[in-house]
Amino acid sequence: MDVGRRVPLRCRGWTSSCRRKAMSSSMLRCTRRAWTRVTRTRKTRWSGPDSWSGRLRTESSWFATSFSAKRVRRNESRTSSGAQTLRVRSARWRFNTMAVTSSRSISAALCSSKIFVHRMLSMPEAFPWVGDASKEDPNRLFHPVMTDASAYMQAMRRDLRLAKPKDEVREQCAAMFNLIANEFVVAHESWHAVSGHLGWCASNSSTSLDGRAGRVLRDVFGCRRQATTARATGARDGC
């Protein structure tokens, strides 16, 4: 990203006479060629028009794993209008997020929470007290969440179904709920750091839980591991 921005700026600076003399034309060609190669081969994400050149500025995107530069260029050539380009690129961002989501990592959960919160608030029966829920379409359909990002991407290409609440207040509220959902994950993992998974306990224990667990059934040990993650204490706490 920095290379893509810095090189053309330097090229513009080289138009001054002293730098033009200092820089041979072959070096300039090489630099321009390198800049072109970087911007063409890099996985890109739209982030708004560049202020100085009017081009679409590109950003490196660590989650852009599903899209080759060829696909990106093909999409951009198909869509001429700005709004349509924005929609396609927004959808591409979601595809990329889904690609990461398939790994089911914490970072993926943080990325995907926005999608799910938007979908939730697009349903009129969810949180009907927020904004004007009657504006939402009760028959709105979303593509199934898949672990295969390419299959999801193909489905979205065939039929672009974006998840965005129609009511403005509900859309703003989605941002707030997204923060809350993210905080849920942070709190969850923070408590693992405090109390630890059972594996962490075993690795730090003089009386290894693994040793004790080896004497019991394997599925019981599985439940013990899960117990540190989620505990149902209804009967134990009398509620």
Place this chain on the structure above:
Amino acid sequence: MDADSFAVFQVLRRLIALIDEAKPHHGVKTPEQAVEVAIACGAVMVGAFFAPESDPERWAFRSHPPGLVRHKMMISAADRALRTMKLDQVREATTGDPSWVTRMVERIFVRLWRSIGGVDREKELALSLGSEGDLHATRVMDAWASVADTVRAFSPMPKYPLYP
């Protein structure tokens, strides 16, 4: 206290604090709504919308319980959090009311689960929300009872906030 319980407690406390500010885009105006939002946000984060869960025989071998079993555990966690925060009236109107719990399960965990995830996995829903899910939740609960003291001994915190 487990990680999900703490997360529900933390999120619920944050949402109830938002009620005082009362801005429209916060989306929470009453404590009852805060409970619903906390559980729904938890539902968003447990990843139940992705890959189908395995058969119940293999549930115990996974690092986390099935997503819908965790949902039920979150309701239980919200109940404990409300008792800890001494919001008895809110508790009676929400987690202490069986009809509210049934309505919540129906609305959030069945209808929205299908709508948000775009999936219709009837068998999985029936297993997780039915007797198989209850049985597994009980086993996790029993397992917790057997390791709670050890886990607590390793906690750097001298006391749990919810269980002094």
